[in-house]
Amino acid sequence: MLRLLAEREAARADGRQGYRVAPAQESMLAAEAAQPSGGSHNDLVAAYLDGPLDAAALRRALQSLTERQEVLRVRFTPPPEPRMLITPQTAVDLDIRCTESGPEERQRVVEQAAAALLGERLDAFTGPLQRVVLLRLAPRRHLLLSAVHHLISDAHSHGVYLRDLAALYRAHTTGEQAKLPLVRPYREHAAARRQVLAEEAGPATAALRRSMAVLAPPLPTLTWPRTPTKRTYRQRVVQRKWPARMVGAAERALSGVGLTFGMALAAAWASALYRYAGAEDVRIGVPVANRLDPSFAHTVGLFAGMGMVRIPVGGDSTVEELLSSARESMLTAWESGAVPLPYVVRALRAAHPDLDSAAVFESTLTLQDQAEPLLVGALRITALDSFDFSPLTGPAFQPLHLSVRRGTGPVPVPVRLTYDRDLLTVAEAEALLRGVAEFLAVCAAGAERRTAVLPARRWTAAADA
Incomplete structure (x- = not known):
């Protein structure tokens, strides 16, 4: 007492x-x-x-x-x-x-x-x-x-x-x-997170080690079609809509083998970056909700963190191999995302003094679900998100950001690729999006198609424009 x-x-x-x-x-x-x-x-x-x-x-x-x-x-x-x-x-x-x-x-x-x-x-x-x-x-x-x-x-x-x-x-x-x-x-929540991070032998220490293992150097950077001497760091956006039938078929085909649509999306993004940017070591930042404690399910606050997904890609990689690699890396990201990214980068720099923090990841990926409307008597409340507004042309905080919003029913799935306009043309950005959609279409086609080797690398997207 x-x-x-x-x-x-x-x-x-x-x-x-x-x-x-x-x-x-x-x-x-x-x-x-x-x-x-x-x-x-x-x-x-x-x-x-x-x-x-x-x-x-x-x-x-x-x-x-x-x-x-x-x-x-x-x-x-x-x-x-x-x-x-x-x-x-x-x-x-x-x-x-x-x-x-x-x-x-x-x-x-x-x-x-x-x-x-x-x-x-x-x-x-x-x-x-x-x-x-x-x-x-x-x-x-x-x-x-x-x-x-x-x-x-x-x-x-x-x-x-x-x-x-x-x-x-x-x-x-x-x-x-x-x-x-x-x-x-x-x-x-803030006090609990500080306590967990302070424990030398606790789960946060293990999560930090996993994150450091995922991001262990060397961290090769992407080769862009153009790298001007003077950068403006301004973003541009291309938008597309994927058929709901294709997305639904991919989800059904993959759920039976323990894969989520988010995992398939990460693998598809890695495949597209390999084909059109020559990336053989793809590192993707993915948001992690960090709401594992159900007692905070109804609390407003900053819980989310950034998890790191790292997928190796090569000329002999198959669709199935990329899916498997994405699954393992996504699971690690979800387990390790509770450790704030600055903590991870600080620990990496201590172990590798020459680390370039800008090379930790060069693209981010967001998958969100469309919220169901709320009814209050005769009043209908319909939540909106970034897809319901015109994209803002602000500064480019990273070279590439792919965002996808799933809905319910036969509604087309909106997709946005935000990119640094100094590094890519519109045609090259559109080619990246097509590469993602083609990979997902293979996933939807069935298990026999997933054993196929990735399409040949295309160093320039101009031929596909």
Whole structure:
């Protein structure tokens, strides 16, 4: 009993001074402190609200959401020892704008509002770390846009945010008690992660060793069709839609042999990079949700990390061999992704002083699922994501990023390849996407096709354009 009382008193004292941040937040806070006048890394939680809307009830629901998820009331102290300070009460400002007009003008206004929120600076050290706008597009159609600093949010959190908001909106419109599960505060996750990483013989140490083994040098870099002396580091985007039948057939064919569509996508990406960029050592960054503890399933916060997938490819590699290699590497990435990437790079540099951190990975891959709509009486809440907005032409943070969104039913699967326009032409980027689709089509065709050797390497995509 005395020990429990002492722990509670220590927790209260810690709360008065602020709480230690999660390891994943440290490098982001250091970068933000180094650029006090720069932009912030914002997530965008977006949803169409179709049907009769009570704006006053929505405002109250947003306030209740901020009270429920304490991380939405956080601000940070600066490095070198940043801490989370939790404000007891934070008023949520719902900016309501009327934008009723024709379809083309309405879409332009939506795109502008989304881009402005993504580019707005949410100061981590002064707060607040969310900004909410409601666009009235028509009498019975609204668009909710909530910019939340990535320091306190990730992709899984978007769904938590909207599900909580829907339940709280129902409560405020009906007068009933909101039916919501208990939520653990994010600060408890931060403390747990710090404790795990501090254990010398714990699971984090084993995960760090696995990550270091995956990224053990040498780390050869990709050979690009062009490498100009002066780089602009600007991105360009090509978009395509894959037939739902092909994607569904690939998923069914592979599930029977213990492979997920994400594993097949990583293998397909490695195959395309081999064919069109000459890559024989493909390293891909993949997001890892890090939600293994079910008690945090309903918590908004930054849990996600970056896992590393490494796939060797050669002229005699078969489709089946690439799938097997991708499976093993993806499983390792999921197990090791809880260790923040800066920790891995720091450990690698200690072991290999000549390591070029830019060579750790040169492409990233994201597979996301389309969320199901939420119904609150006659109001339908349809979540949106990056595929529902025009791609932004911002800086190229890495040479290549492939993103795919799966839906349900016979709806075509949207695909985006974001690439550094200094390194590839549009034709070459399109050839990479075709290479990915061709590999998946082979996966969908059946087991006998998966024993085939990869197609010959094409150092230039011009012939395929």
